[in-house]
Amino acid sequence: xxxxxxxxxxxxxxxxxxxxxxxxxxxxxxxxxxxxxxxxxxxxxxxxxxxxxxxxxxxxxxxxxxxxxxxxxxxxxxxxxxxxxxxxxxxxxxxxxxxxxxxxxxxxxxxxxxxxxxxxxxxxxxxxxxxxxxxxxxxxxxxxxxxxxxxxxxxxxxxxxxxxxxxxxxxxxxxxxxxxxxxxxxxxxxxxxxxxxxxxxxxxxxxxxxxxxxxxxxxxxxxxxxxxxxxxxxxxxxxxxxxxxxxxxxxxxxxxxxxxxxxxxxxxxxxx
Amino acid sequence: xxxxxxxxxxxxxxxxxxxxxxxxxxxxxxxxxxxxxxxxxxxxxxxxxxxxxxxxxxxxxxxxxxxxxxxxxxxxxxxxxxxxxxxxxxxxxxxxxxxxxxxxxxxxxxxxxxxxxxxxxxxxxxxxxxxxxxxxxxxxxxxxxxxxxxxxxxxxxxxxxxxxxxxxxxxxxxxxxxxxxxxxxxxxxxxxxxxxxxxxxxxxxxxxxxxxxxxxxxxxxxxxxxxxxxxxxxxxxxxxxxxxxxxxxxxxxxxxxxxxxxxxxxxxxxxx
Numbered sequence: 001x002x003x004x005x006x007x008x009x010x011x012x013x014x015x016x017x018x019x020x021x022x023x024x025x026x027x028x029x030x031x032x033x034x035x036x037x038x039x040x041x042x043x044x045x046x047x048x049x050x051x052x053x054x055x056x057x058x059x060x061x062x063x064x065x066x067x068x069x070x071x072x073x074x075x076x077x078x079x080x081x082x083x084x085x086x087x088x089x090x091x092x093x094x095x096x097x098x099x100x101x102x103x104x105x106x107x108x109x110x111x112x113x114x115x116x117x118x119x120x121x122x123x124x125x126x127x128x129x130x131x132x133x134x135x136x137x138x139x140x141x142x143x144x145x146x147x148x149x150x151x152x153x154x155x156x157x158x159x160x161x162x163x164x165x166x167x168x169x170x171x172x173x174x175x176x177x178x179x180x181x182x183x184x185x186x187x188x189x190x191x192x193x194x195x196x197x198x199x200x201x202x203x204x205x206x207x208x209x210x211x212x213x214x215x216x217x218x219x220x221x222x223x224x225x226x227x228x229x230x231x232x233x234x235x236x237x238x239x240x241x242x243x244x245x246x247x248x249x250x251x252x253x254x255x256x257x258x259x260x261x262x263x264x265x266x267x268x269x270x271x272x
Numbered sequence: 273x274x275x276x277x278x279x280x281x282x283x284x285x286x287x288x289x290x291x292x293x294x295x296x297x298x299x300x301x302x303x304x305x306x307x308x309x310x311x312x313x314x315x316x317x318x319x320x321x322x323x324x325x326x327x328x329x330x331x332x333x334x335x336x337x338x339x340x341x342x343x344x345x346x347x348x349x350x351x352x353x354x355x356x357x358x359x360x361x362x363x364x365x366x367x368x369x370x371x372x373x374x375x376x377x378x379x380x381x382x383x384x385x386x387x388x389x390x391x392x393x394x395x396x397x398x399x400x401x402x403x404x405x406x407x408x409x410x411x412x413x414x415x416x417x418x419x420x421x422x423x424x425x426x427x428x429x430x431x432x433x434x435x436x437x438x439x440x441x442x443x444x445x446x447x448x449x450x451x452x453x454x455x456x457x458x459x460x461x462x463x464x465x466x467x468x469x470x471x472x473x474x475x476x477x478x479x480x481x482x483x484x485x486x487x488x489x490x491x492x493x494x495x496x497x498x499x500x501x502x503x504x505x506x507x508x509x510x511x512x513x514x515x516x517x518x519x520x521x522x523x524x525x526x527x528x529x530x531x532x533x534x535x536x537x538x539x540x541x542x543x544x
Contacts, residue, residue: 022375024378060371060375062369062371062375062376062378062379062382063375063378065378065379065382065383066378066379066381066382066386067382067386068344068348068382068386068387069341069344069345069348071382072340072341072344073341076340076341094371096369096370096371096395096398097334097368098368098395099332099334099366099368100420100421100422101422103294103332103334103335104334106296106334106335106337106338107334107337107338109338110334110337110338110339110340110343111337114338114339114340115340123368123370123395123397123398124397124427124428125395125396125397125417125420125428125429126368126395126417126420126422126424126425126429127422127423127424127425127426127427127428127429128423128424128427129422129423129424130422130424131424145397145398148372148397148398149372150372150373150398150399150401150402151399151400151401152398152399152400152401152402152403153398153399154399155396155399155400155445156396156397156399156433156438156441156442156445157397157398157399159433159434159441160433160434161428161431161432161433161438162431162432166428166433166438169428169431170428173427173428
């Protein structure tokens, strides 16, 4: 999917909501466990109930890999369902991969080509040649971890290199990489005050913002400091939507939670 | 597996060789492609031919994920085969994972418990709470990326934070984490001169050293600067062993290549 298509979808739906499909067998309604593929059944119900308020879905691969090859099948069925039923929706493999060049190329092939995700999250620690293989693929997007929303972000990401915080250095350096126009960035919403600084370095790039909801963070602040002319934001919510209820109408309630966020987003977009 | 068991195996075999199972359908002998599971068939042959010279195997997950759920099945069969046939051998999932706490816990469960690897490689960018969930599991090991063997290592890892290179900072900080005695570190052999510096910070920890072979690097230097009283090294070779031949006796030739390295290692150990 092109960035243009993503922006069009955002404007049409008046939403920049991404729903995180962190689907955990221990957290989904117990009556689903008798299904042949409980994880896919849950995801399908959540997707069907939330898609009109949502522009992106982001399965975190950890939750699928925890079930081995069965989990991989659920992931594969989920992305296939999204690509077939809702091809306008932007799909992100939250995989946080990154390895030496030929190995990163294998991950790029697996997630962006074989599985057919539009984007993948990638860790920057191994530098340029660990990220560029992902950037080679046309109409796909690499979402680089810059500033994450967890406490450990302060261990290294906010430490200064030559007077510049590591996460800013990562963003600056990544701009020099080949096909860097295919980069987006993960910026945790627990640090909305940093968004203004980040926008000085990348005034146009899309930011994937986790941490609005369960991890704490405020949508209005994120919008104020992070938006671009093309919105330039994907705000993720996982647990706050998908685990809003454990009852048999969990999907309906997830849909209602997504709609609340979408309405808030529409109001913010109307102020522009 | 305990570190003590690993050290005993190293002394018994006079080897600190790790064989990287970066098994690529495009590089294995073509006649294997007609097998039901070519990747597992290849791995099994390599393992059977090299195990007496080898103390560890390290499948890189990228090569399996590139084939989706089929690849996951091959990975699962490979680790099961190792655990059943050669339980004394140390097994490493080269996965380079790392995510927020509850998500890292899912990866830890998947790789160290469900699949049953002895160790997993983990990226440090997200800090303490992204690594500690891996460290919680008894008799398992977390191998933290410190200084990798690729060119991109110079982008961030060797940059200085408060006058200290990032990779040293990562090692220093990681020593303060809970259960840090279960940490090992990835240190690329292309920079053997750094090993002396690293040993000042972690005089005892095991180092996983890639880059002897295809990526360039010298075994004698690695041993000289990196060894501890308990050897404290796992030196990895992947392509130089597993792709040494494309003919039907590829496994035999891989065994011979592994034996050459093992003999060199035995000689070095004899000088201690």
